Amino acid sequence: MGTTQLESVPEPKYWHLKTVLSEALDSEFTVGEILPNERDLAARFGVARATLRQALEQLELEGRLQRRRGVGTTVAPPRMGVAVGTGRQVWPSTGDDAWQPVDCALAAPPAAVATALESARDQAVHIVRRSRVSHGQPVAAELLYIPSTSVPDLSAIDAPSEAARARAVLRELQRLELQGQDSAVELGSARADDARELDRLPGAPVLVVTTRFFAEGRTAALSVATYRADTCRLTFTASGGVEIHHGPQQQAS
Amino acid sequence: MGTTQLESVPEPKYWHLKTVLSEALDSEFTVGEILPNERDLAARFGVARATLRQALEQLELEGRLQRRRGVGTTVAPPRMGVAVGTGRQVWPSTGDDAWQPVDCALAAPPAAVATALESARDQAVHIVRRSRVSHGQPVAAELLYIPSTSVPDLSAIDAPSEAARARAVLRELQRLELQGQDSAVELGSARADDARELDRLPGAPVLVVTTRFFAEGRTAALSVATYRADTCRLTFTASGGVEIHHGPQQQAS
DNA sequence: AAGTGGTCTAGACCACGCA
DNA sequence: GCGTGGTCTAGACCACTTG
Numbered sequence: 001m002g003t004t005q006l007e008s009v010p011e012p013k014y015w016h017l018k019t020v021l022s023e024a025l026d027s028e029f030t031v032g033e034i035l036p037n038e039r040d041l042a043a044r045f046g047v048a049r050a051t052l053r054q055a056l057e058q059l060e061l062e063g064r065l066q067r068r069r070g071v072g073t074t075v076a077p078p079r080m081g082v083a084v085g086t087g088r089q090v091w092p093s094t095g096d097d098a099w100q101p102v103d104c105a106l107a108a109p110p111a112a113v114a115t116a117l118e119s120a121r122d123q124a125v126h127i128v129r130r131s132r133v134s135h136g137q138p139v140a141a142e143l144l145y146i147p148s149t150s151v152p153d154l155s156a157i158d159a160p161s162e163a164a165r166a167r168a169v170l171r172e173l174q175r176l177e178l179q180g181q182d183s184a185v186e187l188g189s190a191r192a193d194d195a196r197e198l199d200r201l202p203g204a205p206v207l208v209v210t211t212r213f214f215a216e217g218r219t220a221a222l223s224v225a226t227y228r229a230d231t232c233r234l235t236f237t238a239s240g241g242v243e244i245h246h247g248p249q250q251q252a253s
Numbered sequence: 254m255g256t257t258q259l260e261s262v263p264e265p266k267y268w269h270l271k272t273v274l275s276e277a278l279d280s281e282f283t284v285g286e287i288l289p290n291e292r293d294l295a296a297r298f299g300v301a302r303a304t305l306r307q308a309l310e311q312l313e314l315e316g317r318l319q320r321r322r323g324v325g326t327t328v329a330p331p332r333m334g335v336a337v338g339t340g341r342q343v344w345p346s347t348g349d350d351a352w353q354p355v356d357c358a359l360a361a362p363p364a365a366v367a368t369a370l371e372s373a374r375d376q377a378v379h380i381v382r383r384s385r386v387s388h389g390q391p392v393a394a395e396l397l398y399i400p401s402t403s404v405p406d407l408s409a410i411d412a413p414s415e416a417a418r419a420r421a422v423l424r425e426l427q428r429l430e431l432q433g434q435d436s437a438v439e440l441g442s443a444r445a446d447d448a449r450e451l452d453r454l455p456g457a458p459v460l461v462v463t464t465r466f467f468a469e470g471r472t473a474a475l476s477v478a479t480y481r482a483d484t485c486r487l488t489f490t491a492s493g494g495v496e497i498h499h500g501p502q503q504q505a506s
Numbered sequence: 507a508a509g510t511g512g513t514c515t516a517g518a519c520c521a522c523g524c525a
Numbered sequence: 526g527c528g529t530g531g532t533c534t535a536g537a538c539c540a541c542t543t544g
């Protein structure tokens with residue numbers, strides 16, 4: 001008469017809670033609607049607030065919820081598709097105006113960047129900061145590292161503003177013939193400055209896209225772009241410009 | 254003489270802790286080395302275990318640490334680069350043997366998949382499960398959805414095993430002329446079955462790569478691949494086969 | 507001022523890997 | 526059986542937004 005273990009693997013509470021909430025979001029809530037506060041929700045489900053929060057964190061990670069301190073928890077819209085790779089390779093910010101130059105500095109790059117650029121560690125590079133807005137909200141912050149050798153004709157530029165200097169550097173860069181590019185995507189957490197620009201808290205999950213631009217037989221520029229992981233789906237369109245249509249969610253049961 | 258607020262924005266403890274630990278990892282630890290257990294670490298830094306864990310979670314998210322229940326916390330090797338997009342588009346598993354077929358079923362697809370395939374909801378599709386191994390450890394689990402119309406000649410196949418049937422379906426698929434493909438990357442959390450295959454706990458952060466394959470003027474196949482976000486950096490090589498060199502090291506040993 | 511989510515604590519017990 | 530990380534609790538206080 002041992003204790004018959006019908007549930008050999010008891011599901012964690014927060015996991016079950018996440019499932020229940022997820023189904024409730026699909027059926028009983030609409031995008032933008034605010035949920036009851038965490039203390040009420042925890043009481044309603046009979047768990048500690050920390051446990052409830054563990055479930056909410058997961059749902060926020062999956063882009064289902066959006067939480068803002070002092071405001072509340074709201075149902076997030078489906079992730080927006082953001083194009084980060086095109087079939088025809090282009091220099092940064094050639095055609096589309098999705099990226100907005102913020103400022104521009106001339107400084108020594110981090111060690112990792114210097115390695116990728118195959119340049120000396122103490123060789124100063126142009127660092128252009130840009131921010132990307134989509135559907136009215138910030139989705140990415142970028143640091144563009146451009147060795148001085150890639151844009152030699154910058155001695156006689158007028159600089160009415162930081163942004164203007166950034167645009168001048170980009171204009172010069174586009175005179176080179178782009179031979180190729182490649183990108184890498186990895187998970188990261190937002191640094192303090194990126195977080196501020198993305199309207200998130202430091203440490204928020206982000207997708208880091210590192211892109212190398214090749215010209216004249218070497219790496220002519222390096223872009224490190226930080227995308228909000230909760231609101232963005234990065235699209236790499238190889239052929240047409242078609243969009244992937246998503247149901248309520250991607251991962252199915 | 255009011256309380257002079259020199260630190261107008263007090264940094265959260267776990268954030269500071271993460272920074273300290275991160276620097277310690279760089280200078281005082283080697284890859285594979287095991288850290289002191291959480292209770293000792295928490296005591297050493299004078300914080301509660303929950304706070305210490307918050308810092309460790311972030312470091313694990315960034316791929317700096319690896320934690321395993323019953324074992325301990327170890328210093329993780331640099332993320333491995335995993336190629337997920339090539340310049341020349343290829344059918345799944347054409348050249349490389351990185352993907353291993355696991356099994357194959359014929360069933361109705363989830364609603365989201367049916368939408369992407371532009372097929373009827375109740376139209377059964379082949380569902381091929383594959384797993385990808387790199388450097389000796391599992392990095393991705395995939396579900397490949399293939400409408401029956403894409404592989405018509407499957408009535409007379411012999412099926413000595415599940416994996417063999419999967420290979421037969423893939424072989425048939427490759428007879429079609431691939432016209433294009435596009436991919437999307439987004440953050441997700443591992444479902445229970447994926448987690449098992451990836452040797453992670455359910456809910457672990459993953460990078461979900463959704464790829465559509467076009468042939469004969471329609472979507473001929475849809476792949477949903479789930480990559481370990483902690484160990485993988487997804488590379489999209491547009492031109493040459495060059496690898497991005499990152500920080501101190503490129504790949505694990 | 508009130509209400510929200512974010513941080514933090516000091517415990518407890520559980521599931522797992524290993525010797 | 527022991528030590529590990531994983532889960533969970535019931536509180537407390539803080540930072541932020543809004544009326």
